[in-house]
Amino acid sequence: MNKFLNKILLGDSLEYLRELPDNSIDAVITDPPYCSGGRTASEKSMLPSKKYEQTSNTTIHRPDFIGDSKDTRAWLHWCNLWISECYRVLKDSGYFLMFTDWRQLPSTTDAVQIGELIWRGIIAWDKGRGSRAPHKGYFRHQCEYVVWATKGKCRRNLHAGPFAGCYQYPVKQTDKFHLTGKPTPLMEELVQIVPEGSIILDPFMGSGTTAVAAKMHNRNFVGFERTAVYYEIANERLQNLYIKK
Numbered sequence: 001m002n003k004f005l006n007k008i009l010l011g012d013s014l015e016y017l018r019e020l021p022d023n024s025i026d027a028v029i030t031d032p033p034y035c036s037g038g039r040t041a042s043e044k045s046m047l048p049s050k051k052y053e054q055t056s057n058t059t060i061h062r063p064d065f066i067g068d069s070k071d072t073r074a075w076l077h078w079c080n081l082w083i084s085e086c087y088r089v090l091k092d093s094g095y096f097l098m099f100t101d102w103r104q105l106p107s108t109t110d111a112v113q114i115g116e117l118i119w120r121g122i123i124a125w126d127k128g129r130g131s132r133a134p135h136k137g138y139f140r141h142q143c144e145y146v147v148w149a150t151k152g153k154c155r156r157n158l159h160a161g162p163f164a165g166c167y168q169y170p171v172k173q174t175d176k177f178h179l180t181g182k183p184t185p186l187m188e189e190l191v192q193i194v195p196e197g198s199i200i201l202d203p204f205m206g207s208g209t210t211a212v213a214a215k216m217h218n219r220n221f222v223g224f225e226r227t228a229v230y231y232e233i234a235n236e237r238l239q240n241l242y243i244k245k
C-alpha cells in the first residue's frame, strides 16, 4: 500500500487498481469521465472541450482529457471493470460515491448495482443558476449527482453524520483546475463521510480535487490520473497545499 498512499500516479487506473490489496480502502469518491454531453454517438465522441466548455467563456480554455468518448454500452462495460475492482479493494461497509450527470444517471445506477454494491441513494449537487440553459423553453441543467452505495451493510457512523442529501456550491473559475473540475468545498464535504486517518480512493483524480480535500481534512488518499497535463496540475496543487500547511 505504501507505493500508493498519498500519491497520485500517472496511468490507467484499471492497471493500478488490480495492484491494490483487498479490503484496504475506506471510501471510493470519484468523478470518472461521464462520456455524456450529447444525444448521438457522434455528439458524445466530440472533444470534452467542445462538449463541456461554455462558448460564452472565451477567455479560459482548459486542456482536454482522455477517455470521454465511449458510447453508453461501452461506458457501462468499462464501468463494470473498474467498479468491480473498487468493490474488491473496499473494506466491508465501505462507501462508494460516483459523480454523474442527468444523461448518465440511469447507466450509473445500473453500473453501481452490476458491481455488486448496494445502491443507497442520490445526492444532488446544485450548481446554482450560473449553469447554462440553451434557450428560454428549457429547465436548467443545474444539478449534477452523486450516486452513493456501500459494500454490504451501511454502518452507523460514530464520527459524524447524518450528511446532507443536497449541496449547493457554484463553480468558481478561481477554484476550477480541470475542464470538469469539482468545487473544492463540495469535495471537502464528501471526504468527511469517513473519519480522520481513513483512506479515500479516487481512480480518476483529474486536477486532484479529491486529494486536496482529503489532505485538508486529515484523510489519506490513493489516486490515479491518465492525462499527463492534469496529473501535473494535481501534483502542483498538492505541493502548494503542503507548503501552506
Ligand SMILES: C[S@@+](CC[C@H](N)C(=O)[O-])C[C@H]1O[C@@H](n2cnc3c(N)ncnc32)[C@H](O)[C@@H]1O
Residues within 6 Å of the ligand: 011, 012, 013, 014, 031, 032, 033, 034, 065, 066, 067, 068, 177, 178, 180, 181, 182, 183, 203, 204, 205, 206, 207, 208, 209, 210, 224, 225, 226, 227, 230
Ligand atoms: C471528470 S475528470 C475528474 C475531474 C476531477 N474531479 C477534478 O476535480 O479535477 C475525469 C478524469 O479521469 C481521467 N481518466 C480517464 N480515463 C482514465 C483512466 N482509464 N485511468 C485514469 N484516469 C482516467 C481523465 O483524464 C480525467 O482527467
